[in-house]
Amino acid sequence: MKKIRRTSIFVLILCLWIAGNILVFRYFLAKTINxxxxxxxxxxxxxxxxxxxxxxxxxxxxxxxxxxxxxxxxxxxxxxxxxxxxxxxxxxxxxxxxxxxxxxVRDLAITKLQEGMTIFTLETNVSALGSIEEGMYADIHVSISQKKDIPITGILIRHAEVISIKDHKGLSLKDEQSSKVPYFI
Structure with missing residues (x-):
C-alpha cells in the first residue's frame, strides 16, 4: 500500500514537473520569438x-x-x-x-475598361485639347493622305469615352507633377 502511494506521488510530481517545464519553455519561446x-x-x-x-x-x-x-x-x-x-x-x-x-499607377485607365471595351492610345501635339477632360465623350476623326489621290477623311470612332489624358511623362494631367500639356489620350 505504501509502495502504491509512493509511486502515485512520484508520478504526480513527475507530471507537475513536466507541465511546469512546458509552461516555462512556452513563456521563454514566446518572449524570444516576439x-x-x-x-x-x-x-x-x-x-x-x-x-x-x-x-x-x-x-x-x-x-x-x-x-x-x-x-x-x-x-x-x-x-x-x-x-x-x-x-x-x-x-x-x-x-x-x-x-x-x-x-x-500610370496605366490605370486600362483597369477602368468594362467588358467589350478596348483602349486606343492617340498621340497628340495640340495643347488646345485642354478643353477635353477625363470622362467626356468625343468623336475621333482621321485623315489619311495618299501621294497622288485626294486625302480620305472620316470618323474613326463615334462617342468614344476619354478615360485618361497623360502628358509626355505618362503622368495624368490631374497630377501635381504633370506638365499639363496633353500628349496621350
Missing part, C-alpha cells in the same frame, strides 16, 4: 488589381522575420494597386515596390 501580426495574399492577385480586404490573410510571424521593405499594416495595403510587372502569388508578403497608390 510574434507580430502581418498580412499575406489569400489568393493570386493579378497585375493592375486593386487590393481588397478579401485578398488578405492575417498571420503571425517572428519579429525578426518582419522586413522593412514589406507592408505589414492592413491600412497600408488595402486600396493600393498591384504593379504591372507581375502578380502577387498566394501566400506572399506585400512588398512596397509592388504596390502603388491610384495616382502612381
Amino acid at each position: 510574434l507580430k501580426t502581418t498580412y499575406i495574399a489569400k489568393r493570386d492577385i493579378p497585375p493592375r488589381s486593386e487590393i481588397q480586404t478579401e485578398d488578405l490573410t492575417m498571420i503571425q510571424v517572428p519579429e525578426k522575420y518582419m522586413q522593412s521593405y514589406t507592408w505589414n499594416e492592413k491600412a497600408d495595403i488595402v486600396g493600393k494597386y498591384t504593379s504591372i510587372q507581375g502578380m502577387i502569388p498566394k501566400g506572399s508578403l506585400f512588398y512596397k515596390d509592388m504596390l502603388y497608390n491610384e495616382k502612381e
Whole structure:
C-alpha cells in the first residue's frame, strides 16, 4: 500500500514537473520569438488589381522575420494597386515596390475598361485639347493622305469615352507633377 502511494506521488510530481517545464519553455519561446501580426495574399492577385480586404490573410510571424521593405499594416495595403510587372502569388508578403497608390499607377485607365471595351492610345501635339477632360465623350476623326489621290477623311470612332489624358511623362494631367500639356489620350 505504501509502495502504491509512493509511486502515485512520484508520478504526480513527475507530471507537475513536466507541465511546469512546458509552461516555462512556452513563456521563454514566446518572449524570444516576439510574434507580430502581418498580412499575406489569400489568393493570386493579378497585375493592375486593386487590393481588397478579401485578398488578405492575417498571420503571425517572428519579429525578426518582419522586413522593412514589406507592408505589414492592413491600412497600408488595402486600396493600393498591384504593379504591372507581375502578380502577387498566394501566400506572399506585400512588398512596397509592388504596390502603388491610384495616382502612381500610370496605366490605370486600362483597369477602368468594362467588358467589350478596348483602349486606343492617340498621340497628340495640340495643347488646345485642354478643353477635353477625363470622362467626356468625343468623336475621333482621321485623315489619311495618299501621294497622288485626294486625302480620305472620316470618323474613326463615334462617342468614344476619354478615360485618361497623360502628358509626355505618362503622368495624368490631374497630377501635381504633370506638365499639363496633353500628349496621350
